[in-house]
Amino acid sequence: MLKTGHLKISTQQKVFGLLFAAPWILGFIIFTLFPITEAIRFSFMDYNILEEPNWIGIDNYRHMFTKDPLFYKSLYNTAYYVIFQVPLSIFVGLGIALMLNKDIKGIAAYRTLFYMPSIVPIVAGTILWKWMFHQQYGILTNFVEFFGIAAPGWLSDPGFAKNSIIIMSLWGAGGGMIIYLAGLKNIPRMYYESAELDGASSIKKFLYITLPLLTPTIFFQLIMGIIGSFQIFTQAYVMTGGGPNDSTLFYYLHLFYSAFKHWKMGYACALAWVLFIIIMFFTVINFTLSKKWVHYS
Amino acid sequence: MKKLLAIILIFMMLLSIGACSSDDSSEESVSKTNEEKSNDDGEPTKIVFWGLNPEQIGSGNKEMIEAFHEAYPNLEIDAQSTPGTEGNNYSTQDVTKLLAAIAAGNPPDVAVLDRFMVSQFASRGALSPLDPYMDQSDFDINEYEGYTVDEVTFDSKVWALPTGTDTRILYWNKEAFRNAGLDPEKPPKTWDELLEYSKKLTAFDADGKIEKIGFIPNYGNSWLYLYGFQNGGQFLSDDGRTAMLNQPEIVEALEFMVEGYDLGGGAEKINTFKQDLQGGADDPFINGIVGMKIDGNWTIGSIARYKPDLDFACAIAPTPDENTDPITWAGGWSYCIPKNAKHAKEGFEAIKYVTTDGMLIQAEASAKYNKEEQGSQYYIPSLAAHKPTAEKLFEKYVEGLDNPALKDAFQVAFDAKSVALHRPVSPVGGILWTEHERAIDKAIYKELTAQEALDAGNEVVQTELDKFWSDYDNK
Numbered sequence: 001m002l003k004t005g006h007l008k009i010s011t012q013q014k015v016f017g018l019l020f021a022a023p024w025i026l027g028f029i030i031f032t033l034f035p036i037t038e039a040i041r042f043s044f045m046d047y048n049i050l051e052e053p054n055w056i057g058i059d060n061y062r063h064m065f066t067k068d069p070l071f072y073k074s075l076y077n078t079a080y081y082v083i084f085q086v087p088l089s090i091f092v093g094l095g096i097a098l099m100l101n102k103d104i105k106g107i108a109a110y111r112t113l114f115y116m117p118s119i120v121p122i123v124a125g126t127i128l129w130k131w132m133f134h135q136q137y138g139i140l141t142n143f144v145e146f147f148g149i150a151a152p153g154w155l156s157d158p159g160f161a162k163n164s165i166i167i168m169s170l171w172g173a174g175g176g177m178i179i180y181l182a183g184l185k186n187i188p189r190m191y192y193e194s195a196e197l198d199g200a201s202s203i204k205k206f207l208y209i210t211l212p213l214l215t216p217t218i219f220f221q222l223i224m225g226i227i228g229s230f231q232i233f234t235q236a237y238v239m240t241g242g243g244p245n246d247s248t249l250f251y252y253l254h255l256f257y258s259a260f261k262h263w264k265m266g267y268a269c270a271l272a273w274v275l276f277i278i279i280m281f282f283t284v285i286n287f288t289l290s291k292k293w294v295h296y297s
Numbered sequence: 298m299k300k301l302l303a304i305i306l307i308f309m310m311l312l313s314i315g316a317c318s319s320d321d322s323s324e325e326s327v328s329k330t331n332e333e334k335s336n337d338d339g340e341p342t343k344i345v346f347w348g349l350n351p352e353q354i355g356s357g358n359k360e361m362i363e364a365f366h367e368a369y370p371n372l373e374i375d376a377q378s379t380p381g382t383e384g385n386n387y388s389t390q391d392v393t394k395l396l397a398a399i400a401a402g403n404p405p406d407v408a409v410l411d412r413f414m415v416s417q418f419a420s421r422g423a424l425s426p427l428d429p430y431m432d433q434s435d436f437d438i439n440e441y442e443g444y445t446v447d448e449v450t451f452d453s454k455v456w457a458l459p460t461g462t463d464t465r466i467l468y469w470n471k472e473a474f475r476n477a478g479l480d481p482e483k484p485p486k487t488w489d490e491l492l493e494y495s496k497k498l499t500a501f502d503a504d505g506k507i508e509k510i511g512f513i514p515n516y517g518n519s520w521l522y523l524y525g526f527q528n529g530g531q532f533l534s535d536d537g538r539t540a541m542l543n544q545p546e547i548v549e550a551l552e553f554m555v556e557g558y559d560l561g562g563g564a565e566k567i568n569t570f571k572q573d574l575q576g577g578a579d580d581p582f583i584n585g586i587v588g589m590k591i592d593g594n595w596t597i598g599s600i601a602r603y604k605p606d607l608d609f610a611c612a613i614a615p616t617p618d619e620n621t622d623p624i625t626w627a628g629g630w631s632y633c634i635p636k637n638a639k640h641a642k643e644g645f646e647a648i649k650y651v652t653t654d655g656m657l658i659q660a661e662a663s664a665k666y667n668k669e670e671q672g673s674q675y676y677i678p679s680l681a682a683h684k685p686t687a688e689k690l691f692e693k694y695v696e697g698l699d700n701p702a703l704k705d706a707f708q709v710a711f712d713a714k715s716v717a718l719h720r721p722v723s724p725v726g727g728i729l730w731t732e733h734e735r736a737i738d739k740a741i742y743k744e745l746t747a748q749e750a751l752d753a754g755n756e757v758v759q760t761e762l763d764k765f766w767s768d769y770d771n772k
Contacts, residue, residue, distance in 0.1 A: 046764075049400050050421040067760065069753070135572045150504070153569035158742055244568060245738040260393045262728050262761075263421075 043270035048263040060270035071271070073246055074254040077162060081232055081250065085166045086225040090218060093176030098206075100177065101184045111181070118175035126238040129168045130155075133239075140167075155240055158247035165235050165248060176221055183217030184210070215294040223286055230279050251275055341371050344640050344647045347379040347395065348409025348632070355670065357662035364658040365650050372643050374651075377405065395635070399423045404635035406644035412459060412631045413720045413730070416451040420724035420769070425634045426454040430645040441652075445682040448719040449631050457633035459682035460652045463593045464713035465518055465625045467615060468706075471608040473498055473509070473588040484589075484612045488524075488553055491589070491615045495560055498588035507561060507570040509586050514557035515741075516571060517582075517592030519614070521733050522626050524550035526718050528617050532729065533721035538766055540758035542733065543751040551747035553617075555740050564741035578603045594710035598677040601703050602667070605675055611706040613713060627717035629682060653683045660690055675703055680714065687711075724769075725761040732757050 018025070043060055047053035064071050100111050117125065132139050133154035141151040152160040191209045200208070233252035236242060242249035242257070255275070259268035351359040362374045380391035392414065398404045399418075410418065418424050431438055438446060438455060445459035471481035477497045485491040491512060498511030514524070525532060530546035533539070541547070561567045574581045576599070581587040583604045591614050600607050613623040632648040634641050651659075664676035678694045681687040691711060698704040723729055732754035739750035 046768075048421055049396050050418070050423045135569055153565055153572070156568035156572045157565050243738065245742045245744060246735065257731075260396065261731070263396070263417075 039269040039272055042266050043273050045266045047266040047269075049259075049265050050263070053266060056266070060267045061274075063267065064270060064274065070246070070249065070254050074249050074251045077247065077249055078230060078232065078251040080162055081166060082226060082229045084163075085169050085229050085232075086222065088166065089170055089173050089176060089225060090221055092170050092173040093221070094180050094214075094218070096173060096177045097180035097184060098210075101181060111177075114177055115174040118172040122234045123238055125171070126168070126235050129171070129235075130239050133164055156244055158245040161240060161244060161247045165232070165239070168235060168239075169229075169232075176225075179221060180214065180217055183214050187213045212295050216296055219286075219290050219294045223283060226282055226286070227279055230275065230282075341366065341373040342640055342643050343373050343375040344407060344643050345405040346374045346376045346407045346644075346647065347405040348407075348630075349374070349376045349651065350378065351376050355663055355666035357659035357666070360662035361651060361655045361659045365647065365655060368650065368654075369646060372646060374647055379409070399635050399637075402637055404638055406634065406638045406640045407632050407648055408635055410457055410631055410633050412445065412448045412457070412629055413722075413726045415449045415457045415631060415633060416722045417724055417726050418633065419451045419454075419456040420765070423636055424456045425636050425638065425641050426456060427458065427634065427645060428454050430642065431455065436649060440684050441682050442684060442687075442714060442717075444627060444717055444719045445629060445631075448722055449633075451722060451724075457631035458648045458652045459629060459631045460656070462627050462629040462680045462682045462714065462717070463595065464627050464680065464710050464717055465523055465591055465593055466611050466613060466706075466709055466713055467589060467591050468517075468582060468596060468609060468611050469589045470582060470585050470587075471610060473585045476585075477511075477588070481608075481610075484610070485615045487615050487619060488617050492557060492560060494589065495557065499561055501562070505562070507566060509588065510561050510567070510570065511588045512557060512590065513561065513567055513571065513587065514554040515737060516574075516587065517590035517596070519591040521547065521551055521554065521737050522720060523591065523614065524553055524617075526626055527614070527621065527624055529621070531721070532733070533723055537721070537723055538762060540729070540755045540762055542729075542736065542755035542758060543748065548747050548751055549617075551736065551740050551751060554737065555743075555747060558741045564738075564743075582609075583607055594680055594707070594713075597703060597706045597710065598679075600706075601675040601677045601700075602671065602673050605673075605700055605703065607702065609702060609706070611709040613709065613716070622716070624716045624718060625713045627714065627719060631682075652681075653686050656681050656683070656686050657689060657693075660694065664694065675700060677703065677707060680711065687714075723762075724765045725758060728761050729758050 042053060044055060044057060045053040046056045046059070096114050100107060100114065120128075131137075133141070135141060135151065135154065135156070138151075138154070140154070144151050152163075154164045155161050187210065191213075192205060195205050195209060231252050232250050233256065236248045236250050236253050237256070240248045242253050251271070252275075255268050255271040258264045258271060349358050349362070350356065351362055358376070362376060366373050379394055392410075395404070395408050395410075415424070419426075441459050442462055445462050446455065449455060449457040449459060467484060469481075469484050474481040477494075479494060479497060485494045495511030498509065499507070500509045502508045515521075522532070525547040528546040528550045530541070530544055530550060532541055532547065534541055558564045558567055561570075574587070580599060580603065582590055582592075582596075583600060597611075600609065614625060616623050632652065634644045634648070638644055660676075660678050664678075667673045667676045675698065676694055678690040681690060691707075695704060695707050695711075698707075720726065721729065736747075736750040736754040739745045739753070740747045744750075745753065
């Protein structure tokens with residue numbers, strides 16, 4: 001079948017490759033790229049979904065920065081979530097991975113158990129957690145009261161509700177665990193063996209071998225974590241609807257309500273682009289800083 | 298050979314694109330095939346209907362849909378699913394699907410809408426006015442409760458037909474009254490008495506947790522709308538252009554709510570307690586944990602089902618003082634015909650039926666289910682917006698009730714319709730609702746004073762109003 005001539009084969013393979021990828025490429029262009037660029041256009045328009053949009057220049061952006069207290073409130077809520085949730089989930093995910101990186105009987109079962117929550121559909125998981133947070137019958141309530149601590153108003157105290165959503169998100173740390181496990185498996189045994197010969201303690205082994213060699217994995221999780229948690233939406237939408245007293249009104253929730261509850265699609269597009277710029281900014285900062293602490297060797 | 302392979306590949310690729318881009322749910326393709334069916338082949342015209350779930354057990358919807366087809370053999374209701382109410386801000390149904398369908402020019406023939414949202418759709422040209430269909434011999438819009446029609450009227454046209462209505466009234470648990478040393482035959486008449494009784498009915502345990510509570514201002518269903526209306530506030534100017542969320546009457550009403558929350562130890566404590574409260578058989582009012590509440594008439598049905606021997610009574614909600622007339626506010630659903638609906642005329646026949654005679658069939662099936670499947674002794678009907686239908690339901694199901702408590706309660710709810718107000722008709726009704734809800738939270742959680750909270754909300758609503766009317770006037 002194959003013709004002689006190296007170049008020919010490769011062009012042919014390229015064509016075939018592209019053909020195979022065509023459905024995805026076209027889907028991406030039509031359903032992702034086009035809406036994204038349209039959203040830029042709409043962000044300069046007043047568009048209520050039902051009527052023709054009209055051009056209003058930078059009014060949406062002006063309104064956002066000067067007249068919309070919820071923009072700042074939701075940004076604060078989201079920042080709070082990102083600042084606490086991302087490090088915590090890295091810490092918990094890595095912790096579980098280290099514990100499950102042992103050769104003991106039935107380890108696969110344990111790994112499965114920890115991984116399971118991250119494949120539960122978010123809405124179903126959230127409804128389940130709503131019950132865990134129940135003020136009287138909730139498992140968590142009874143757990144803390146067992147230790148003689150009064151349970152906080154999980155979802156009814158504006159000062160605590162965000163923490164509840166963070167606690168809930170850690171339930172899905174098993175997703176990160178899988179990635180850390182893969183990273184741990186990539187660390188050659190011989191490093192540990194030579195360290196053991198030199199009499200290094202397990203803490204030292206972790207600090208000087210495991211951690212540096214895991215930095216690319218941690219970095220990947222950090223980037224993905226920040227992008228993901230800036231977009232926190234479903235949990236709050238299902239569980240609190242943004243309350244109590246707007247304490248769980250995250251940025252994406254504000255955006256969604258603006259678009260579909262108050263029909264300010266143009267404004268929602270502007271909000272979306274501002275969020276994009278914010279996430280982009282943090283990602284660039286992260287990549288810049290990563291040169292200092294991520295070791296790819 | 299290779300060419301053939303390439304052709305096959307390209308063909309498969311095109312197929313897959315077709316599969317992604319058609320992107321329509323099965324129900325859409327169903328409605329398409331229906332359009333193509335003409336009426337000539339003897340098939341009934343299918344009316345695509347959103348918001349009437351035939352699968353809902355015990356609702357009587359299925360029976361009503363069948364009865365409609367019997368009454369109009371050449372028409373058939375094709376009920377399709379639509380998202381229900383949002384879990385938390387249970388203020389409105391989720392209209393995203395309807396919005397998208399109207400914007401895409403492929404709407405259903407009939408859709409359900411919360412009445413206070415109708416003008417929001419109508420003012421943006423998303424609905425068909427019903428006036429052209431209304432001058433039929435067997436139809437009279439005046440047979441519907443006046444306030445329900447006002448709520449779906451915008452620009453002096455009617456945009457939807459009201460189906461049910463509700464009234465918000467005071468419920469009190471006589472047993473709880475007796476235990477607290479109050480006279481069970483004397484409900485509170487004024488706001489002051491309401492708070493005074495509430496204090497007597499509230500009890501805390503040793504840890505300071507609420508054990509029993511007399512009255513929670515925003516539990517059940519009252520919102521600030523009730524207290525604001527009672528106090529003479531109106532939330533929006535008569536011409537619909539000025540937001541009046543922060544007028545003194547409403548500020549005073551919100552201050553009253555804050556006071557009610559403070560009595561029980563503050564919003565945080567009460568809402569933590571409220572989170573525990575269940576519905577159905579565990580309803581705290583039924584269990585005597587909540588002594589008094591202002592709630593919709595649907596509560597009577599729930600009492601009839603779970604504890605028909607409950608020692609309770611109803612009255613019109615307490616007024617700000619002795620000199621104010623008692624009132625209530627009413628909401629409810631309606632059916633509209635979106636713009637560009639394919640079968641608007643047939644759609645009107647369907648909504649005419651389901652808001653009048655259809656409700657009788659619905660109630661009959663529902664009552665049957667109640668008795669036979671649930672083993673309930675009593676069936677309490679809903680309040681129909683169509684007056685003759687409401688009367689018929691009353692005669693059939695309530696007049697002969699041998700349970701005086703339930704019967705009296707229903708009578709109170711029924712009579713309250715005569716003093717019912719509706720929420721302001723506004724193109725920004727949704728935002729008005731959201732901001733009024735936000736103001737309640739800000740005030741009861743003490744983040745802002747009642748005045749500040751309502752000022753902030755008012756500014757948001759006014760901005761939206763100005764924007765809407767300037768666009769509207771320039772059209």
